[in-house]
Amino acid sequence: MIRSLTPEADSVLRDRAFVQLLTGRITATLATQIQSVVVGWQLYDMTRDPLTLGWVGLAQFLPMALLVLPAGDAADRLPRRLILTASWLVQAIAGLLFLALTLSGSQSPVGFFGVLVLFGMARAFAGPGMQSLLPQIVGEARLPKAIAWNSSAFQVAVIGGPALGGAVYLLGPAFAYLLCALLFASAAVSIAMIRRRLPARADTTRQSAFARFTAGIVYVRTRPIILGAISLDLFAVLLGGATALLPVYAHEILHVGPAGLGLLRSAVAIGAFAMGVYLGRNALERRAGAIMFAAVAIFGFATIVFGLSSSFVLSFFALMIMGAADMISVFVRSSLIQLATPDAMRGRVNAVNMLFIGASNELGEFESGVTAALFGTVGAVVIGGAGTLAVVGIWMALFPALRRVDRLSDVATTRTTPD
Template sequence: MAESGNSSRAGRVAFTHPDFALYELARFFIVAALEMQSVAIGWQVYEITKRPLDLGLVGLAQFLPGIILFLVSGHAADRFDRRNLLITCYAGFSVCSGLLLSAYLRGMHAVYPIYIVVVLIGVVRSFNGPVSRALLPQLVSEEHFPNAVAWNSSVNQSATILGPAIGGLVYALSKGPSAVYTISMVSAVGAIVSTLQIKSQAKPRPREQLSLKTVLAGLHYIRKQKIILGSISLDLFAVLLGGAVALLPVYAREILRTGPWGLGLLRSAPGIGAGGMAILLAHRPLRSRVGATMLWCVAGFGVFTILFGISRSLVLSMLALLFVGATDMVSVIIRGTLVQVATPDEMRGRVNAVDMIFVGASNEVGQFESGLTAQWFGTVPAVVLGGIGTLVVTALWAWSFPELRRVNQLTFPDN
């Protein structure tokens, strides 16, 4: 019993750092807010236009600002106080929720006001991503960092589970998006309050002058680190091709024939699988063959995407999405730990900004790709072809990046 208790405490060791606990509370609030809001935006847009392509355009509108601003946002994360930048980002998310609420209450039911706000959300996200990820290693000791990464992923996925479910339920009960946008706005304020209490003891960082060389340093660093390049590019192309989340409103409405509540359940299913896997890895961390494990899990992601694509049952679809989330989470934790432990603190903002572009491309551009292929070939063929593409990419990366395949453990260089 004592050994069991010690093991349980060891699995939660990151939470012995108070700043980490506050960071995760804020993270839960903001991710839940954005996920609730995403369900409302997707359903609202599809009700207005009835076109899958417009769901893809929502993802593209969020991603394009990141492409334009990622070099600036990464440099800002390395130059300025990361906690204060994070608070500013959370305030920006709250304002965007307020704008969506205002547009709906004023009777502006056209699509273009939604797209304008989605672009603004993309601008805020371009700073939020690298800043929040670069701040995380400052909040825990090095030996507790892998545990912090696993719990950070678990908290994110818990919010991803609850956010869409609450968003879909609230949308259905209130017969519109106004209540969802209100809750999202208040949740962002909660994230601000929590982050204000963080007392991070950041190590002094050199104030590099803004120049093309310093701005591009993250790109150059990743290009030289083949293991990092292989892991984040694998995630980019696998999820870019295999992402089916953008088409969930179509599946919920036309294929599975459920309402907003069904959409909320479908959106939550990947988060349930991912959250469960993250908790499992927090208590039973990967100790060997992490590179090969990552490749096998990405292949599994493709297989379960295909299964979801051909399913006509809500239960089977949710099970497939649950395993999609679980296999993806293994890749997320391995990649996230590799990037952080292999990067000096003074460059983490820039390197994470580049990594976030890869993540954003796989998610937001993946949404656009899914919407476009669904418009051309139909919804089911688009998802199935995407899953097949993921399997092909995994095989190519296993051959092209042998260094990634041979990675055995996730440790800091000094270890």
């Protein structure tokens, strides 16, 4: 089912335009991770109110949720390279605004929340722009491999970004914000320097704005393979959100303190990164749909093991397996979505995918907190893992077309462009 790639198929890493896109992704994600640590620490230090941290997330999520569908439409009508460049430049400006607020000595979080709203608006456009630009640059033949490397690059930044943010904060928040602004600007330059001629955008001017904004939802709803893949991830992550309860495990169950908590948080990303590198160097030959379902089931089993574990080593490896299994699911799902969607629709369909991912992450943390309050921490994680296994069984019955997907490239023949 999985075979090593030939040297010719490895050409994606020798593609200058792809490397520039990858460099921009790593740089921007590093900046986002650093800024997240610094903003959270600075505002909590300012207010000493844990609720402040909740407002930090909400200030970014709400504008992203409101704008992601129009952003997807923009990615299908305007040059995607321009959208991504402009988005990262706006995020660089947000870093400079944080710097200005810090240098002014402001002790009110209101201004910071305003900048976070601007930052969330920019991120709403970056997501569809990035995901829909990737197929244009690498082409469909190399797309699954490119997705694997792109996901691995993201995991590298997720692993290193928070630790780097904590270290940089020791030099002061002002220095950290300046560094973030420079990193975002560097990412924008990396994309702006891509010289490859890309296909022209589709003409959708005959459609109303509402029709354009909702076209992605309509397309996903009428394609069982895409709907099944996106909704499977939504409910699996929603129920299997053990990572939201890691602070409780580190403090009360594993007794490993803040240092251990940092290692536990890294374990998921390490597993995902290792699997991403493997998938980047090896082709998924056959039974892609069945492999995705198996990976989500492994994710559920590993979640149960983690929930019942009182050993730090076992918990660490369970989290690594969760990360590796999730990477397989992400790889197959992303490949299916990109290959089953015509280029003229990729921005809007990727926007719907982003909306589902955002909802699963945010609601998953909320679900974990509620079930932990009702059934205890261990009970919440075990119930979540069992729920993930149940979702796998139900989705295999509801979406047989997804279960029967063999080669990833086969789904490209099923796509159509709506009028």
